[in-house]
Amino acid sequence: MNKNELEDIEIRLLLEGIFHYYGFDFRRYAPVAIKRRIRNILYLEQLATVSALQEKVLHDRTFLEQFLNYMTVNVTAMFRDPQFYLTFRHKVIPLLRTYPFIRIWCAGCSTGEEVYSLAILLYEENLYHRCRIYATDINETVLRNAQAGIFPMRLMQEYTQSYLQAGGKQSFSEYYTAAYDNAIFRAFLKQNIVFSQHNLICDRSFNEFNAILCRNVLIYFNQSLQQQVHQLLYDSLCLFGILGLGNQESLNLSHQERYYKQLAGRERLYQKIS
Structure with missing residues (x-):
């Protein structure tokens, strides 16, 4: 048995242990992504083996939060992929206007940039006052950061450009x-946002939504887990509700594909039709 094979065994044992002891299930994440993240943890924590990491995370509960920070991907930005938000304005907003009250789920919201982007867009379209946005993530630390609504000032120039490209109507x-x-975002943007922990892997649907954004999350899951999450998203959408995915994600080959129509293929916006 070579070193890589032994490492694979250790990783399987680590993920099984975390699932059975803490309930966090990383077993069906994409293997390449998992291995890359675990090797990075070993380097940062100066641990020699995956078995040493297993001992640390299972016997030191205070380390669990740090482990989750390492394992969950928190790469995000305000108005990331501006064309998505521009298309959302033009094609989704008119549909949302037909509802007296609008429920939107941002699944895997990370540190909240996408949530605030959506709140700003809805505010400018005069819809935010009748919206409730549910912002969820597996990681409680990033949720606390999201709820604070404080972001580095050095990023505001980049975010301003993305906001304008996304059809922004005011001064960002x-x-x-x-x-x-730091840039501290206005309190009124948080008024209709509910931040809550939710695990896409093992938690169930908790409401019926008019729109769900689950962008750049599924790419880190293996195929069977993607199918499971697609079913959860489908079950959580009302009829004619809108699903938004990341630009590297799609409904192709999913069991639910036939229940949607493309609203904007390039921007990965779909409408549930049955």
């Missing part, structure tokens, strides 16, 4: 207050 700086090196 009106939505935040500059304080030292």
Whole structure:
């Protein structure tokens, strides 16, 4: 048995242990992504083997939060992929206007940039006052950061450009207050957002939504887990509800594909039709 084969066994044991002891299930994440993240943890924590990492995470509960921070991908930005938001304005907003009250789920919201982007867009379209956005993530640490609504000031120039490309209608700086090196987003943007922990892998549907954004999450799951999450998203959408995926994700080959129509193929926006 070579070193890589032994490492694979250790990783399987680690993931099984975390699932059975803590209930967090990483067993069906994409193997290449999992191995890359675990090797990075070993380097950062100066651990020699995956078995040493297993001992640390199972016997030191305080380390679990740090482990989850390492394992969950929190790469995001405000108005990321501006064309998605521009298309959302033009094709989804008119559909949402037909509802007296609008429920939207941002699944895997990370540190919240996507949630605030959506809140700003809905505000500018005069819909935010009759919306409730549910922002969920597996990681409680990033949820706390999202709820705070504080982002590095150095990113605001980049975010302003993306906001304008996404069809922004005002001065982006009106939505935040500059304080030292941070931008603190306006309190009114949080008024209709519910931040809550939710695990896409093992938690169930918790409401019926008019729109769900689950962008750049599924790419980290293996095929069977993608199918499971697609079923969860389908079960959570109302008839004629809208599903938004990341630009590297699609409904192709999913069991649910036939129950949707493409609203905007390039932007990965779909409408549930049955």
